[in-house]
Amino acid sequence: xxxxxxxxxxxxxxxxxxxxxxxxxxxxxxxxILFEIAVSGIIVFVPLYKQWKKESxxx
Numbered sequence: 881x882x883x884x885x886x887x888x889x890x891x892x893x894x895x896x897x898x899x900x901x902x903x904x905x906x907x908x909x910x911x912x913i914l915f916e917i918a919v920s921g922i923i924v925f926v927p928l929y930k931q932w933k934k935e936s937x938x939x
Contacts, residue, residue, distance in 0.1 A: 885935070889928055896924050
């Protein structure tokens with residue numbers, strides 16, 4: 881994985897984490913909030929993981 885891709889993935893992860901913390905602080909912790917965080921994590925990180933695996937497999 882190139883340095884640029886690692887930087888891009890880390891920026892996306894930090895942004896997602898910041899938004900999750902912001903959501904928890906404003907709404908509190910409930911089952912629906914935890915479900916939303918889990919679903920958003922799947923939506924954000926599964927395509928990134930697939931791309932990372934595809935790039936590392938090609939090398």
